[in-house]
Structures are given as structure tokens and as C-alpha cells.
Amino acid sequence: MSGQLASVPTVSLRKLINMNHLDRLERKIGYQFSDLKHLKLALTHRSASTQHNERLEFLGDSILNYVIADALYHQFPRCNEGELSRMRATLVREPTLAMIARNFELGDYMSLGSGELKSGGFRRESILADCVEAVIGAMALDSSFDKAADIVRSWYKTLLAEIKPGDNQKDAKTRLQEYLQGKHFALPTYEVIKIEGEAHCQTFTVECTVKNVPNIDRTFIAKGSSRRKAEQAAAEQILKILEIK
Numbered sequence: 311m312s313g314q315l316a317s318v319p320t321v322s323l324r325k326l327i328n329m330n331h332l333d334r335l336e337r338k339i340g341y342q343f344s345d346l347k348h349l350k351l352a353l354t355h356r357s358a359s360t361q362h363n364e365r366l367e368f369l370g371d372s373i374l375n376y377v378i379a380d381a382l383y384h385q386f387p388r389c390n391e392g393e394l395s396r397m398r399a400t401l402v403r404e405p406t407l408a409m410i411a412r413n414f415e416l417g418d419y420m421s422l423g424s425g426e427l428k429s430g431g432f433r434r435e436s437i438l439a440d441c442v443e444a445v446i447g448a449m450a451l452d453s454s455f456d457k458a459a460d461i462v463r464s465w466y467k468t469l470l471a472e473i474k475p476g477d478n479q480k481d482a483k484t485r486l487q488e489y490l491q492g493k494h495f496a497l498p499t500y501e502v503i504k505i506e507g508e509a510h511c512q513t514f515t516v517e518c519t520v521k522n523v524p525n526i527d528r529t530f531i532a533k534g535s536s537r538r539k540a541e542q543a544a545a546e547q548i549l550k551i552l553e554i555k
Contacts, residue, residue: 332419336349351444352444353416355422358422366443367443367511368511370444378398382401397473403542404539416442482546490523496522498519498545500517501519503516514540516532517531518548520548525551525552531544
């Protein structure tokens with residue numbers, strides 16, 4: 311019996327193990343919650359409960375964008391709006407947030423429904439990125455905007471020190487479009503095929519189609535908390551296959 315539990319842990323057992331070790335996660339993120347209900351909610355995916363982290367994600371996304379915009383504004387006084395926007399997009403895009411989540415081993419602490427758990431949802435970049443934003447929102451509710459902003463700055467200290475203005479800061483859709491134009495291929499098309507959730511916490515599913523390009527002549531599907539995020543996530547998938555950074 312013990313061998314079975316070790317090889318195929320149930321969702322409830324995994325959740326119990328995670329929730330009993332939230333102090334470890336607090337040490338990793340550098341913040342101790344006054345009320346753990348905020349952190350637990352931030353770690354709860356919509357597949358696991360009707361009480362999930364999407365509202366916190368909405369809040370955290372706004373805080374993150376402001377904090378990074380403010381940091382870049384003061385760090386690069388000579389850069390124009392376009393350069394600042396591209397650098398911010400690089401720092402808040404899905405792969406960057408997923409990297410931060412992996413550094414915290416955030417996926418190990420998440421509560422997921424059985425379907426997402428079996429499909430490896432705790433490793434999926436979109437889920438990890440959304441969870442990072444939810445944790446930011448949770449910290450702000452638990453303390454204050456200023457405290458959450460300080461923690462976010464500590465997470466981004468190295469990334470902010472390393473980032474520089476330039477073409478490599480263009481977002482995924484722009485980089486993909488420029489690559490395809492340079493190769494004289496048709497531009498990708500993006501279509502929203504599903505919108506789920508209430509108006510304040512929707513999930514968009516986007517279908518991106520690329521035609522007549524070797525190795526990627528097919529359709530890609532991605533999700534995001536906005537149409538733009540979903541489209542960017544789909545473009546990122548294609549760039550990875552093309553090995554374009």
C-alpha cells in the first residue's frame with residue numbers, strides 16, 4: 311500500500327503535503343504572511359476549487375507592471391517610451407515569470423485539479439506565471455502595496471541589473487512577425503476560440519496559425535488572462551520551435 315502511495319500520490323495527499331510546508335515557500339519568496347489564507351488562495355488553480363487565484367492574479371499583474379515600469383523609468387532616464395515598454399514586456403512576460411516560479415519551486419506548492427495534475431500543470435509556464443502574479447497580489451492584500459513592491463524589486467534585482475535597451479527586448483509577437491517578414495512567409499493569424507470565467511477574471515484561449523513555414527505549418531493554442539497575453543504565449547511557442555530568442 312505504501313508503495314502505491316509513493317508512486318501515485320492523490321491530489322488530496324499532495325495538497326496536504328504542500329500546505330504543511332508553506333513556511334519553506336515563505337522563506338524562498340522572502341515574505342512571511344500574517345494570514346496564510348492569502349497565500350493558500352494564490353496557490354489554488356481554478357481546476358482545484360471554485361475559490362481560486364485568478365482575482366489575485368489580476369491584482370498582482372497590475373502591481374507587477376507598475377513596479378517594473380517605475381524601476382525602468384528611473385534606471386533609464388534617456389530611454390524613450392517604446393524602449394521602456396519593450397524592456398518591461400521582457401521582464402513581465404510569461405517565460406520570465408515562469409523562471410521566477412521555478413526558482414521558488416512554486417509548482418510544488420500549488421493546488422491543482424486531478425486533470426491538471428496528471429497533465430503536468432505544475433510545470434506549465436502559463437500556470438506558473440499566473441501563480442507568481444497571484445502571489446504578488448496576495449502579499450499586497452496581506453500587508454500593503456509598498457511591502458509587496460519591495461519584495462518584487464528583490465526578486466528582480468539581478469534581472470533589472472542585466473537588462474539593456476535594444477531589439478532583443480521586443481515582445482514575442484513582434485519578433486515572430488519580423489522573422490516571418492524577413493523570410494517572406496505569410497504572417498500568423500490569431501483568433502480567440504474560447505473565453506472562460508467572469509468578466510473580472512477571464513481566461514482567453516487563442517489559436518495562432520502559421521502557414522507554409524517548415525516545421526511549424528500548423529496551429530498553436532495558448533491561454534492567458536487577457537487576449538494579449540494569450541497571443542504572446544502562442545507566439546512564444548513558435549519562437550521556441552524556431553529557436554529564436
